[in-house]
Amino acid sequence: MEKKFNYIWPTLLALAVAIGIFIGGKLHFDDTPEKLFSTNSKKDKLNRLIDYIDYEYVDEIDTDSIVDVTVNNILGKLDPHSVYIPRSEMQEVSENMKGDFVGIGISFYMYRDTITVIRTIKNGPSYISGIKPGDRILMANNDTLFGKRIANNEIVSRLKGKAGTKVDLKVYRKSEDKLMAMTVTRDRVPIKSVESYYMLTRDMGFIKINRFAESTFDEFKDALRKLKLRGAQKLVLDLRDNPGGYLGIAEKLADEFLVDDKLILFTKNKKGRVKKAYATKKGDFEDKPVYVLINERSASASEIIAGALQDNDVGTIVGRRSFGKGLVQREMDLGDGSAVRLTVSRYYTPTGRSIQKSYKNGNKDYYQKFIDRYRSGELVSVDSIKVADSLKFRTPKGKIVYGGGGIIPDVFVPIGSNEEEAIESMDDTYEFFSRFVFEHLEKDRKQYEGYTRNQFLDDFQVDDILFDEFIQFVLNRKIKLDFYAQEEKIKDYLKANIAEQIFSPNVAAQIKGEHDQMLQKVKELDAESLYDKKEIGALDPKN
Template identity: 35%
Template structure:
């Protein structure tokens, strides 16, 4: 008898000795279900003796542990050493792979969002895409961690993804892996007085970067700000709290509830609010998840910002990474978070205040619509000479991004309304 089988039989005997009730519903706390334990031991023995190839006990136990976690929800997972190191790298902002955040849906791997300036984003991978094959290997039934491990790899190597988008025909995309260095915060001025702040992912240093960026933007006259959280898959909870705190002077930001006492937490805003009273429009879409939804929900509930775009992803659960022995880890869902007004985002998401679908503004469309007096036959000419022609500025992001264009238009309207006496 092996040590593994002996251990299981000891557990079974101990549970039998402590048994008081026979049904799962009436089992005392901490008592193991006898029938399921017997079944587990029987299945283990059948595999060890009858499976076509020998399987060592360690592999069977690893598979059993993996199955326990994968059967809970799409976000809980058993992390083997490589996956555990990869998760730690991703929260620090540098890791190898394709630059894609994924989940599971109907047994397939689903894209939550591509990360900006990565192979996945440059190849046109979109939130909501279903990955049905990885290098001709079907993903149906593949665990999420196995899929992530397969997509990671040495920089410079290639992998082919077979994708289904919006129930269309499958198509293939070949991607070359790269070292992913994520710049979580980017900013620029859209128009004079109107700023743009993009958060691609919530990392350990994101909140500090946002505060510094806000101070830089406010060094000039800042009339309004677009906070872009589209295709932001989330990240570190504390970073989301810090970002929301940069826009709120008081009140609750988010609270969590779970079975463990330390999983019930409340995060409140402080008086440190570098954004001041600047009007804010938050952009979200189906790729905005988790920490991004925390920020959008907090600013929406407090009336601090207008949320614009499309419904967010709907991931309202908190995962805790628990280190295990032998360089392994456990990613376990331990709590559900709620917005200040008590809304659970889980499986529902943030609904924008103003719905604006994704579209692209093109120069051709603008030119067709822009019929002016000077285009009419026989128009009167100016009595003064025209000013010298000015070279066109380089293309601005709002010139091609419809959602961003609408956000900027709303900000200008808010500024004009507030400026009137």
């Protein structure tokens, strides 16, 4: 049966958001957790029940799985963001939030049952050892890594290890038809949260952040420093699709744009204890124009930054109403390698807004409300956003802002058509473009060897042959779209994915940005701002 993206993509996207918000829910606090397991009759009852099942029940039962189900059921009665992390998932979740892992530094596909390198991490272990895109890794320390029955997580576990340890690889290089023995020394490999950065205009930089991990602030500072050296006096901070992460990192990043002693946010816990966070003297981009991009999938720490700037009348928030997560979690160890992220407080923006949407009707209703946004028309028209006068607040300069259910942007940009959004889903969620481009490069990588980065940006054009091949690739996967109506966007995405695999994500982002509606709106706003300044200057008798 044929899949039709224009009908199923909102539901699938909502599921992706739920997973993303789960991953992004790890917000850090310094206060000490109360003891979880003090003795009382309620806890004794659960312990006794598990013991009875363990020792007396007629059949063999995996009580660990029963405990997992029980914990999930208990947390499910609390709120949508109090979650359980099983022991089996803790390492991956921790690495994602820490911002690095120990490995050999490659991204790969299983291509015809063999690990094939998409690209190596620049200056990482494999890059230093001479592994190249297109190389097939056949063996690691005499363990076979090819075959249809080998799962990705098993491959990753064989390539991971302790920092400084060596792994002997057998590598086949197709371009030279040569089998090689290579030794790679494992090391820490970054998991980038600053996805891309580049100069959007002559004096405006662009930085996209995909989550708030331990390494995010340092990555941001590095990107900002490089953009300032290139002349950036203005900044676009792209927080679209960012599900959040560490609260402390969001505070530090907001501090970059706010002058000393401005309130960033405050939190309130069960006992009514209020904790406030203020801007410090450390900001590197104060009193300079900043545009923050948000959408319906921006949540948590992303909303903290948007709310802090909006409530302090700093910068311009552009996009669509954000997700609406105003709860704060703290991760607590359960003693067996698993953990729980428990909601311990609510956060409020500087004007006193809570942007948490209601979850009183349960988790299913909570995420259904996200899907309802597509049906209500609020992603197409700002007038369709429902606001309550009781949740109206004013910023110091008199701008009206609203609490409840997310951050409403200062400047609204509607969502694209179903088919435009389907193309983006094919790129981000389903990786059709990436997989197709990978297979295209596998046929002949040498055709791109003569391009420099700038030559590729200026001169390369996706021809009709490659476009038609992509259409056939997608049709073979039972996807129906009006491809020719979206020809320009598809060709841009093909070019961007080629750029990402042969150059870097920064080049890919620059190509996609050329037809990004929100970025076009930012350019319009910036041009209007410059025009207004010129008009004011012309009327000023001092000029």
